[in-house]
Amino acid sequence: MKTDHIVNISRRRFIAGSAVSIAGLTLGIIPNVGAEQREAGPGIAGQAPETAGDFSPNAFLRIDGDGIVTVISKHLEMGQGTYTGLATLVAEELEADWEMVRVEGAPADAVRYNNLFWGKAQGTGGSTAIANSWEQMRRAGAAARQMLIQAAAKQWQVAAGEITVKSGVLSHAPSGRQAGFGELAALAAQQPVPETVELKDPKAFTLIGQRIPRKDSLEKINGQAIFTQDVKLPGMLTAVVLHPPRLGATVSKIDPKGAMAVKGVREVIEIPSGVAVVADDFWQAKLGRDALSVTWDESKAFAKSSEQILDDYRQLAQKPGLAARTEGSAATAMASADDTIEAEYSVPFLSHSAMEPMNCVVRIDKERCEVWNGEQMQTSDQHQIAGLLGLEPHQVHINMLYAGGSFGRRANPAADYLLETVHIAKALKPGTPLKMVWTREDDTHGGYYRPIYLHRMRAALNDQGGPHVWEQRIVGQSILKGTPFESVMVKDGVDMTSVEGAANLPYEIENLQVDLHSPELPVPVLWWRSVGSTHTAFAVESFIDELAVKAGQDPLVYRRKLLRNHPRHLGVLNLAAEKAGWGEPMGRNRGQGIAVHESFNSYVAQVAEVSVRRNVISVDRVVIAVDCGVAINPDVIEAQMEGGMGFGLSAALYSELTFREGRIEQSNFQDYRVLRIDQMPEVEVHIVASAEPPTGVGEPATPVIAPAVANAVYAATGKRLRQLPLRLG
Amino acid sequence: MLCPLAINGWQYHEEVDVLNLSINGKRHALDLDPQTPLLWAIRDQVGLTGTKYSCGIAQCGSCTVYLDGAPVRACITPVSDAVGKEVTTIEGLATPAGQAVQAAWRELEVVQCGYCQSGQIMSAASLLQRNRKPTDADIDQAMQGNLCRCATYARIRRAIKVAADKLAGGAS
Numbered sequence: 001m002k003t004d005h006i007v008n009i010s011r012r013r014f015i016a017g018s019a020v021s022i023a024g025l026t027l028g029i030i031p032n033v034g035a036e037q038r039e040a041g042p043g044i045a046g047q048a049p050e051t052a053g054d055f056s057p058n059a060f061l062r063i064d065g066d067g068i069v070t071v072i073s074k075h076l077e078m079g080q081g082t083y084t085g086l087a088t089l090v091a092e093e094l095e096a097d098w099e100m101v102r103v104e105g106a107p108a109d110a111v112r113y114n115n116l117f118w119g120k121a122q123g124t125g126g127s128t129a130i131a132n133s134w135e136q137m138r139r140a141g142a143a144a145r146q147m148l149i150q151a152a153a154k155q156w157q158v159a160a161g162e163i164t165v166k167s168g169v170l171s172h173a174p175s176g177r178q179a180g181f182g183e184l185a186a187l188a189a190q191q192p193v194p195e196t197v198e199l200k201d202p203k204a205f206t207l208i209g210q211r212i213p214r215k216d217s218l219e220k221i222n223g224q225a226i227f228t229q230d231v232k233l234p235g236m237l238t239a240v241v242l243h244p245p246r247l248g249a250t251v252s253k254i255d256p257k258g259a260m261a262v263k264g265v266r267e268v269i270e271i272p273s274g275v276a277v278v279a280d281d282f283w284q285a286k287l288g289r290d291a292l293s294v295t296w297d298e299s300k301a302f303a304k305s306s307e308q309i310l311d312d313y314r315q316l317a318q319k320p321g322l323a324a325r326t327e328g329s330a331a332t333a334m335a336s337a338d339d340t341i342e343a344e345y346s347v348p349f350l351s352h353s354a355m356e357p358m359n360c361v362v363r364i365d366k367e368r369c370e371v372w373n374g375e376q377m378q379t380s381d382q383h384q385i386a387g388l389l390g391l392e393p394h395q396v397h398i399n400m401l402y403a404g405g406s407f408g409r410r411a412n413p414a415a416d417y418l419l420e421t422v423h424i425a426k427a428l429k430p431g432t433p434l435k436m437v438w439t440r441e442d443d444t445h446g447g448y449y450r451p452i453y454l455h456r457m458r459a460a461l462n463d464q465g466g467p468h469v470w471e472q473r474i475v476g477q478s479i480l481k482g483t484p485f486e487s488v489m490v491k492d493g494v495d496m497t498s499v500e501g502a503a504n505l506p507y508e509i510e511n512l513q514v515d516l517h518s519p520e521l522p523v524p525v526l527w528w529r530s531v532g533s534t535h536t537a538f539a540v541e542s543f544i545d546e547l548a549v550k551a552g553q554d555p556l557v558y559r560r561k562l563l564r565n566h567p568r569h570l571g572v573l574n575l576a577a578e579k580a581g582w583g584e585p586m587g588r589n590r591g592q593g594i595a596v597h598e599s600f601n602s603y604v605a606q607v608a609e610v611s612v613r614r615n616v617i618s619v620d621r622v623v624i625a626v627d628c629g630v631a632i633n634p635d636v637i638e639a640q641m642e643g644g645m646g647f648g649l650s651a652a653l654y655s656e657l658t659f660r661e662g663r664i665e666q667s668n669f670q671d672y673r674v675l676r677i678d679q680m681p682e683v684e685v686h687i688v689a690s691a692e693p694p695t696g697v698g699e700p701a702t703p704v705i706a707p708a709v710a711n712a713v714y715a716a717t718g719k720r721l722r723q724l725p726l727r728l729g
Numbered sequence: 730m731l732c733p734l735a736i737n738g739w740q741y742h743e744e745v746d747v748l749n750l751s752i753n754g755k756r757h758a759l760d761l762d763p764q765t766p767l768l769w770a771i772r773d774q775v776g777l778t779g780t781k782y783s784c785g786i787a788q789c790g791s792c793t794v795y796l797d798g799a800p801v802r803a804c805i806t807p808v809s810d811a812v813g814k815e816v817t818t819i820e821g822l823a824t825p826a827g828q829a830v831q832a833a834w835r836e837l838e839v840v841q842c843g844y845c846q847s848g849q850i851m852s853a854a855s856l857l858q859r860n861r862k863p864t865d866a867d868i869d870q871a872m873q874g875n876l877c878r879c880a881t882y883a884r885i886r887r888a889i890k891v892a893a894d895k896l897a898g899g900a901s
Binding site: 078079080081213214216217219220221222223224225226227229230232238263281282283353354355356357402403404405406407437440635636639642643644645646647649650668669670674675676677678680682683 | 762766772777782819834835844845850872877878880
């Protein structure tokens, strides 16, 4: 574990007489990094460091004179309960009154607010928010508590050891003295920062493990929460962009007359990604775009269809790819096997389709750019914007707002929609705030999709029916190639995100080969909630079911045997099966299916019950078991299991983005179908009790549902569906 | 050219396009094309941002508001349709059903990203206004036009029942 250095920055706050008006205690934990890493560079915001160990007035926590505890979240709240979780960690060790805790989004800073799992980069993704903050946030809270105690000891002239803290109140029992955090904040700020902090015994936790209320609920039910779409600044203009009809098409002629004739339209601006119409408000900009005439040169445009892409992939899958995992010799074992089983699985392109379509607000002034965004990858975006504007990264100030869903879309290394906004704003009078808004159709056509993947699976069984050889060949675009992540996460040509969930197959099989082809296509692709597992779990967990059927064994029993040495997989598998009543007769046209998968170091098993009538698949009930280490907030975990599964169910049953001659055939929710309430199953969540460090919950439920449902459909109908979305007939 | 239009009994001329709206009990005079969707009048002109844009074609329900108490999708409702009627947005939802729904939403922690929730709450409160004891089937039918990508649906169902109990006097 890296050692951090806790710095009291409130003293400098006083000295500098900064804008914060209420005297109080502010603590920052400064990652213990060398001086060279503090030089201005990608993602280092704010003013230059003054003295070693004290960077700028910033922190994870602030206590104001009125006793309000503000936790500064380095992570985005996009629905997963991150603000609540981080605040819980701080408040637990601080012994704060939960009612008095507020959360604020941190500015972009690669050194102060980096994701500890990502090195010098700030960002939220890979279900890491809680996992990487687990110790960091508790230590921030514990240090503040110790300083409050020191302050009270000084003020009351008593021994620090006699002071207790509970629910935001410090007490000295022998003298009967009491004081709230607010009363002691200013004095606490003058105390030396403890060299070491002591964290609570988990047995003493009062907030961790409890169903405490979310911090973002109230403002999201009364309409007060501010998303990027809601930002309004004085003099702000709104832009809508006309994008090329196909990838690779370019502008050959623009006739702006029609657009300019629309009331409120100010400018028509050609930018690299299309033609922007800028107006006083959204509707005017949209009408302007409707009236805009652009002739496109489509001679070099993408012209493939999804079927062609899959055909190409099928050909590729005949040949070995780059090895992602090799155990024994699959080729030899396969060649000598009497009877092999082979199956092909495939998944389509998918759009993230968050409820809030992509949008961004920027204001460019001389030597400064301010951004308002539901910001999933702060320092990467900061670097990209700075590069475009010729600024230093610290001159790009990012306001992190709530995101109306993201599912990975707002974490784009290419910073596509942000740069689009900056390109437009650059053409306006300096200092003009600009909101760029994608319509739903723009969002559906906006690229950065979950790629199409094809899996060719082969196996052969031994005398006991277990697989002695397993071969999985994966074909699909690399998400990371050409991004800054390539150097770290593409190893020997194998993109880890293409093979996660397959290369780490937990089933014990003597001869195992997982390999990968990463063909290139001009379609921009990106991570989509649970990334590689979105397709690997479907292929692996369906195919293992096929093997169980072939062996004439119960799919649960079959998995158990192959997972003997994987207790956490077994734990969730058995719990889900037990709670679901696995094996009970289901009646005509009904079936149960089971699947288990590890992603982001969390383990999830699901049992789905389906009914099939007139070739329509209804998922009636889903029982989920999860092992995510220490359960910080069981209610938030349950919500993520329910919602993550529901998100996966959209892709299992309905969502599909198809290309026809280079054009995307879907545009909005009428044809890019997603789960509706009448299609939502009953859902039960069971959490495995654990003392392991907490792991992610935002993504791990998503990939498990498609195979669970496909397996249930097989149980109900005898038909094996190997393509998503699942369709009968 | 002077072109008189009769919309909901109000007389307009294209050259005089000030529209008088009443939103959450407050009057607003808007200088707008009468065909502008009510959603953008509420958001961009009046500045109430609780009502959300997501699909623009009445496929998702995020923009649900009431006209004289009846739910409409503001993204496809011309602002002229709201003239002479009372517009209620999430910011002005004060009916007993609305309050019961909001309380139940908190109690069950329905929200995740929250972007669709104004629309969900408006639809749910409207359902309870019409039907004080909705079944699962009633809920599915009334709420299937409101999308939630976070899939908070299971909690929405439960919360509507909790809200129904609250309205019935707290018996559960």
